[in-house]
Amino acid sequence: MTNFFRGILCPIVAGSLLFTACKKDDQPVPQVPDPEQYLTIKVKASIKVGDVLYDSIPGDFTIMSWDKNGVKHENDTLLPAGSSQVSLPVSHQRYALRLSKWGKVYELALPKSEVINGQLYLVGGNQAAKKLVSEQSYSFQDGAFRLQRKQTYDYDPQGRLDKVSYIYYNTIENNPAPTLSSVDKIFYNENRLEQIQTVDKLEGSDDVIGYNRFYYNQGGDLMALQYKYRENFIMYMNDYSQQDGMNIISMKALQEDHNPSGSRIDLKFSQGNRVEETTIIPGTPASTRNYEFDAGINPFIHLNWHQSYFKDKSKNNPVAEKINGTLSLRSEYQYDSEGYPTEVIKRELNAQTGEFRIVMKTVYSY
Numbered sequence: 001m002t003n004f005f006r007g008i009l010c011p012i013v014a015g016s017l018l019f020t021a022c023k024k025d026d027q028p029v030p031q032v033p034d035p036e037q038y039l040t041i042k043v044k045a046s047i048k049v050g051d052v053l054y055d056s057i058p059g060d061f062t063i064m065s066w067d068k069n070g071v072k073h074e075n076d077t078l079l080p081a082g083s084s085q086v087s088l089p090v091s092h093q094r095y096a097l098r099l100s101k102w103g104k105v106y107e108l109a110l111p112k113s114e115v116i117n118g119q120l121y122l123v124g125g126n127q128a129a130k131k132l133v134s135e136q137s138y139s140f141q142d143g144a145f146r147l148q149r150k151q152t153y154d155y156d157p158q159g160r161l162d163k164v165s166y167i168y169y170n171t172i173e174n175n176p177a178p179t180l181s182s183v184d185k186i187f188y189n190e191n192r193l194e195q196i197q198t199v200d201k202l203e204g205s206d207d208v209i210g211y212n213r214f215y216y217n218q219g220g221d222l223m224a225l226q227y228k229y230r231e232n233f234i235m236y237m238n239d240y241s242q243q244d245g246m247n248i249i250s251m252k253a254l255q256e257d258h259n260p261s262g263s264r265i266d267l268k269f270s271q272g273n274r275v276e277e278t279t280i281i282p283g284t285p286a287s288t289r290n291y292e293f294d295a296g297i298n299p300f301i302h303l304n305w306h307q308s309y310f311k312d313k314s315k316n317n318p319v320a321e322k323i324n325g326t327l328s329l330r331s332e333y334q335y336d337s338e339g340y341p342t343e344v345i346k347r348e349l350n351a352q353t354g355e356f357r358i359v360m361k362t363v364y365s366y
Contacts, residue, residue, distance in 0.1 A: 038087040039117050043079060045099055046122040047106075049339075050129030050302045052315050056081045056271050057295045061123070062098040065089055081295055083120055099123040102297075102339035129302035130340055130366045131155060139171055140358040146171045150178065153303070161186050161303050182209070186305070192216065193304055198229065214306055222306065225251075236265075246270050249310060265309055272315040292320040297339045299364065317341060330356055340366060 045059035063075040063086055073092070088095050088110075095110040101124070108123045134152045138145035147169045156162040164184040169176040180201045187195040198210035210229035217223045226235045236251040246268045253263040261282075268276040278288045293316040300312040321329040327349060334343040343363050347356035 037090040039090055039115055041086055041088065041115065041118065042083040042120040043086045043097060044083040044120060044122050045079070045081075045101060046124040047101060048124070048126045049102075049297060050127075052129075052272075052301055054295075054297070054315065055122070055124075057101070059123075060100040061086075062100075063088070064096040064098065065092040066094050067092050088115065097121065097123045102127065103337045130299065130338065131159070132299040132303065132364060132366055134365045136363045136365075138361040138363075140360065141171060145361050147176065160188065160191070161305050164305070192220075193306060196306075212306065225306070227308070246275075251309070267310055269313070273318075274310055274314045277309060288324055290322040290325075291318045293317060294319050294333065296333060296335050296341055299340055299366070317344070340364070 043061065044055060045057050045061075046053065046055040047057070048054070058081050059079055061077055061079050063077065065073050065088055067073065067089075068091065070093075073089075079086075086097075092112070094112050095115060097108045097110065099106045104125070104127065106123055106125045108121060110121070132153050134150060136150045137148050139148045140146075148171055149169065150167040152165045152167070153161060154163040154165075163186065166181045166183070167178045168181050169178060182201050183199045185197045185199060186193065187197070193214055195214070196212040197208050200207045200209045211226070212228075213226040214222055215224040221240060222238060224235065224237050227233070235254040237254060239250040239252065241248045241250070247270075249267045249269070251265040251267070253261045253265075255261050263279075263281045266276075266278040266280065267274055273293045274291065275293075276288060276290050278286055280286045291314075293314065296317050298312075298314055298317050300307070301315050303312065305312055317331070317333055319331050319333070320327060321331075329349070330347045332345050332347070333341045336342050341364055343361065345358060346360045346362075348359045349355075350357050
């Protein structure tokens with residue numbers, strides 16, 4: 001009778017104790033719980049600054065979840081640009097994603113009933129674009145930076161760029177006095193940039209010595225540009241296309257009589273940045289410049305100020321430039337807590353020594 005009860009005792013005890021089991025000596029021991037199961041979702045930072053969407057940027061994320069007892073669990077992680085996979089415990093009751101980026105915090109609540117395995121979730125929001133007030137450029141001479149020029153930016157009551165002033169300094173003097181060289185006056189047709197006039201300030205005459213005129217199609221694409229500075233004139237007609245996932249603008253040069261010159265500039269854009277510029281002139285070898293970018297905010301894209309060859313249309317800042325495949329220029333930026341550059345130092349390749357030398361520093365104010 002004793003042996004019979006001993007044989008059935010273990011199954012009975014195992015059914016009544018959740019985390020115990022019987023060994024041969026009939027002693028209960030802890031059982032290993034079933035492994036946690038997870039939902040896998042994709043997470044991506046997405047912030048709209050002004051009218052420009054930044055959705056390929058790294059960010060500091062906090063992955064939060066609450067278990068069945070209401071206990072909060074957090075995991076802080078830096079996720080790279082683009083989408084990243086994140087695991088959420090299936091046994092937890094609700095989740096949330098928090099993004100800290102450019103001085104702001106964004107949070108996305110995810111009720112368990114709304115979480116779909118493999119789904120992409122965007123975390124972010126909207127920010128107003130900061131206005132660039134000035135930039136000061138310093139040349140590097142005899143081991144020191146010397147103030148060379150300054151540009152100031154003024155805005156109209158609607159917040160649109162109204163005037164750009166160009167100020168120069170004599171780098172030979174120790175304490176050079178500023179000289180106002182010229183002013184760009186900005187004109188709009190309704191809210192669309194129509195013309196930029198360059199006014200001479202050196203002679204005190206306020207003569208218009210140049211202009212840029214811009215023409216658009218009904219969709220708002222910039223279809224033609226006229227550049228005139230003193231006796232120099234050129235006009236470009238723009239063609240838009242796509243190839244291999246890139247947006248392409250082909251700027252075809254026209255002479256003053258509007259006849260094609262045969263020259264053109266092909267620009268390639270990838271992920272919102274102007275990554276390639278190829279200049280084609282009949283009878284000469286084509287020249288190509290390639291650019292690499294960081295993930296910081298380019299303040300010029302928010303000015304709605306058309307610059308030559310669409311230089312202002314990149315949403316990030318260039319960190320490297322190659323000419324026909326050879327690295328020629330490096331740029332090192334410092335940023336404020338809101339993602340805007342406060343300073344850039346540019347280093348140019350010295351072809352004689354093969355080393356990079358500092359050539360310029362620019363300081364930005366907002």
